[in-house]
Amino acid sequence: MPLNAGEAGYGSVPGLGLSGSVGASEAAPLLIPETEPVQHWRPLKKEELEAAAGGKGWRRVRCYLVLLFWLSWVAMLATSIAIVATSPRPVVTPLRWWQKTLFYQLQPHLLMEEQAEGSGGINALCEQLPYLRSLGIGAMILEGPFDKEASPSNLTGTGESSGTLARIQHLLAESSKAGLKVVLDFCELDLAGSAEEPANLSASHALRFWLEQGVAGFAICDTDAAYSEKTLLEWRGVFKEFSSQEEERILVVKQMRDVPPPPLNNVTLVDVIMRSILPPSLHLLSDKEVADAIETHLQTREDDIWPSWTVVGKASHNVKKLLLVLIMTLPGSPAVQYDEDIGQTQATESSSVALFSSLSHSRAREEALLYGSFTFLPFNSSSNSTHASPSSPPVLAFLRSWGCVHFLILLNVGPEPRALDPAWAPSLPEAGVFVTSTGMDRLGSMTLGALELRPHEAVVIKLFEAGSYS
Incomplete structure (x- = not known):
């Protein structure tokens, strides 16, 4: 069928130019935009903004909210300051070096080995000085480096003992390198000298000689002739010449008498009083005597003079470990006697060395063991365990407190296990954690109600309230 492609268009569609033609419909726009006015954006006026924000009262509400916020913040800040200001807090008393130091007393046979090897004993000791320092020891007391008959001329190297003095000078130099202070023990020496000696070789001259060598202080006994108010005043004047705020020189007095003589009560003349926990004895003390x-x-303590605790009397090996825990946790400066176990090298470290190191480092980092108050906690008869006999020594205990931190030290001197009475100290926190023990096998958390002390055992426990881990 022929297609009519003329002016009439396709089929019955009208041709171009006609009102109903395809050309007319294709030329016309499909979407005819409507004529609308152009909108121009402009900021709202004050009245329009207030109307949109809720009216004029909104500004007042906003000012009240801001004021309320700042008032609440200031109130919380003031409350916090008031709580901190009114809360009980311990007062830190600045401690001097000898009040924070662990003393180590060396016996004469360690120093005076006059054998074929010459100064071998001193050299062997010098090699151990860094090791002793690593254990927490801060000062050494050299006991018996001079003969009891030594005079001031011998002490200054002008007598027959000049070889001994040279060894001590070598030890002083090596101790200074290791960071250890040295205190010379003049106990039972004739510091007055003889009438034939020149005046310039007096005791004061001997003190100056050793202070110039770097000695940190001297120790004498309260039974010495030099222990008099006149002598101590003279010595105090010499100490002031060589003392500074960092390098204070001290005088240590060993208490040999049961009743202290009068100069002991003068705190301005004596720095440290060294007392023994056990009385001197030639026989092995029983558990009852030790307790x-x-x-x-523990019951009779003096606060006017700084104490230093040591052990002189004889006791068994297990009791010695208990006494080590005791003197390292009492207020004051512990003075530990030479022990073959502690004096070993690191290669032969034993449980005694581990206990010593644990106690010294705990004492150095825990403020409660340095600054804390002391509270003796007596036990009654109901605290005895069913395993213990009535004649067995009681469990001894005391508390070292600093703020909210409490250290409980328990000492079972007897040969039988002991359990604690639950009603013994109801005010103490029930929970705690072991810090150390004589057996070095107490670890982790604990509760006082379930604790049983072994024979001749001492434990150090850090108590804390329920839910607290400080």
Whole structure:
């Protein structure tokens, strides 16, 4: 069928130019835009903004909210300051070096080995000085480096003992390198000298000689002739010449008498009073004698003179470990006697060395063991375990407190296990954690109600309230 492609268009569709033609419909726009006015954006006026924000009252509400916020913040800040200001807090008393230091007493046979090897004993000791320092020891007391008959001329190297003095000078130099202070023990020496000696070789001259060598202080006994107010005043004047705020020179007095003589009460003349926990004895003390001596010292303490605790009396090996825990946790400066176990090298470290190191480092980092208050906690008869006999020594305990931190030290001097009475100290926190023990096998958390002390055992426990881990 022929197609009509003329002006009439396709089929019955009208041709171009006609009102109904395809050309007319294709030329016309499909979407005819409507004529609308152009909108121009402009900021709202004050009245329009207030109307949109809720009216004029909104500004007042906003000012009140801001004021309320700042008032609440200031109130919380003031409350916090008031709580901190009114809360009880311990007062830190600045401690001097000898009040924070662990003393180590060296016996004469360690120093005076006059054998074929010459100064081998001193050299062997010098090699151990860094090791002793790593254990927490801060000062050494050299006991018996001079003969009892030594005079001031011998002490200054002008007598027959000049070889001994040279060894001590070598030890002083090596101790300074290791960071250890040295205190010379003049106990039972004739510091007055003889009438034939020149005046310039007096005791004061001997003190100046050793202070110039770097000695940190001197130790004498309260039974010495030099222990008099006149002598101590003279010595105090010499100390002031060589003392500074960092390098204070001290005088240590060993208490040999049961009743202190009068100069002991003068705190301006004596720095440290060294007392023994056990009385001097030639025989091995029984458990009851040890317990009585400890309880006597725990109940009667003096706060006017700085104490240093040591052990002179004889006791068994297990009791010695218990006494080590005791003197390292009492207020004051512990003075540990030379022990073959502690004096070993690191290669032969034993449980005694581990206990010593644990106690010294705990004492150095825990403020409660340095600054804390002391509270003796007596036990009654109901605290005895069913395993213990009535004649067995009681468990001894005391508390070292600093703020909210409490250290409980328990000492079972007897040969039988002991359990704690739950009603013994109801005010103490029930929970705690072991810090150390004589057996070095107490670890982790604990509760006082479930604790049983072994024979001749001492434990150090850090108590804390329920839910607290400080």
